[in-house]
Amino acid sequence: MSKSVLVTGAAGGIGRATVRALAERGHLVYAGVRGADAELAALPGVRLLTLDVTDPESVAAAAEQVGPELHAVVNNAGVIVQGPLELVPPGELLRQFAVNTFGPVFVIQALLPKLRAGHGRIVNVSAPTAYLSMPMLGPLSASKAALESLSTALRTELAAWGIPVVMIVPGAAETAIFTKAEAAARTSLAAAGSRTSLYDAHLAALGKMSAGQKLAPVQPVADAVVAAVTARDPKRRYSIGGMARSAPLLARLPSGLRDRLIAGLMGLNGIKAGGV
Numbered sequence: 597m598s599k600s601v602l603v604t605g606a607a608g609g610i611g612r613a614t615v616r617a618l619a620e621r622g623h624l625v626y627a628g629v630r631g632a633d634a635e636l637a638a639l640p641g642v643r644l645l646t647l648d649v650t651d652p653e654s655v656a657a658a659a660e661q662v663g664p665e666l667h668a669v670v671n672n673a674g675v676i677v678q679g680p681l682e683l684v685p686p687g688e689l690l691r692q693f694a695v696n697t698f699g700p701v702f703v704i705q706a707l708l709p710k711l712r713a714g715h716g717r718i719v720n721v722s723a724p725t726a727y728l729s730m731p732m733l734g735p736l737s738a739s740k741a742a743l744e745s746l747s748t749a750l751r752t753e754l755a756a757w758g759i760p761v762v763m764i765v766p767g768a769a770e771t772a773i774f775t776k777a778e779a780a781a782r783t784s785l786a787a788a789g790s791r792t793s794l795y796d797a798h799l800a801a802l803g804k805m806s807a808g809q810k811l812a813p814v815q816p817v818a819d820a821v822v823a824a825v826t827a828r829d830p831k832r833r834y835s836i837g838g839m840a841r842s843a844p845l846l847a848r849l850p851s852g853l854r855d856r857l858i859a860g861l862m863g864l865n866g867i868k869a870g871g872v
């Protein structure tokens with residue numbers, strides 16, 4: 597019998613590549629999506645599941661549709677909420693944590709009985725910002741740091757059943773997540789009115805950094821998820837790309853040096869803002 601795996605956020609860049617890679621290796625893949633997806637539905641070995649990770653009722657309904665034994669759950673759904681923290685609307689902060697942090701917990705809680713039955717494992721998709729909090733990406737950084745923290749607690753709690761909890765840490769990869777984040781940030785900043793101009797220099801620096809960002813293909817990330825799902829004894833963390841590997845090391849620098857380095861990376865050094 598093929599081993600079954602549930603992937604959340606399956607319609608996105610990393611999710612879609614992961615579903616495809618797992619199905620090609622003969623897994624039965626439950627692909628969690630929020631809308632119709634003819635391309636995923638047509639793949640052999642793939643079953644679409646309607647799944648909004650922020651809604652416990654949607655999660656419970658999806659869990660019902662999964663067979664009695666699950667080999668792995670891949671918590672991949674995620675969003676980026678960006679911008680100066682002063683101006684991020686409460687609803688956007690809540691959305692950031694609902695999707696990236698609490699959603700994975702809802703999914704894990706609902707599926708643990710089936711993971712136990714299937715001697716399964718949990719694979720959570722993190723980010724370098726979990727280790728290195730970035731200015732203008734405060735909500736994202738905090739949501740992924742919290743996901744790491746919850747995952748660390750869970751790993752020890754579930755050791756009694758031999759259920760591994762694995763983190764995937766992708767560097768910047770070419771998906772639509774950045775354009776969606778920019779669109780959401782534009783709406784938030786428009787609602788913030790004249791205070792937005794206080795951050796003109798910061799926003800320009802963020803725009804420049806984003807435009808210059810080198811985005812890697814998604815396939816190595818999907819391959820790392822496959823490795824995490826299939827390894828007999830998976831690693832605790834799979835880091836893909838230079839930034840993913842260096843972020844935990846940079847996080848250990850003395851805080852003053854680290855802050856200056858990060859400000860430099862983001863082009864924020866030397867900004868002297870006026871206004872009140």
Ligand SMILES: NC(=O)c1ccc[n+]([C@@H]2O[C@H](COP(=O)([O-])OP(=O)(O)OC[C@H]3O[C@@H](n4cnc5c(N)ncnc54)[C@H](OP(=O)(O)O)[C@@H]3O)[C@@H](O)[C@H]2O)c1
Nearest residue numbers: 605607608609610630648649672673674723768769771773
């Ligand atoms: N791309 C990168 O550079 C990068 C780097 C580090 C970490 N990551 C992480 O990788 C994961 C996948 O991101 P991606 O780059 O592939 O982004 P993506 O293409 O935007 O895909 C994200 C997926 O999450 C889904 N999603 C959003 N809100 C959801 C909700 N409430 N319930 C269920 N699904 C929801 C989206 O669904 P819809 O299609 O319905 O909106 C989409 O399918 C995320 O956790 C992200 O933080 C990405």
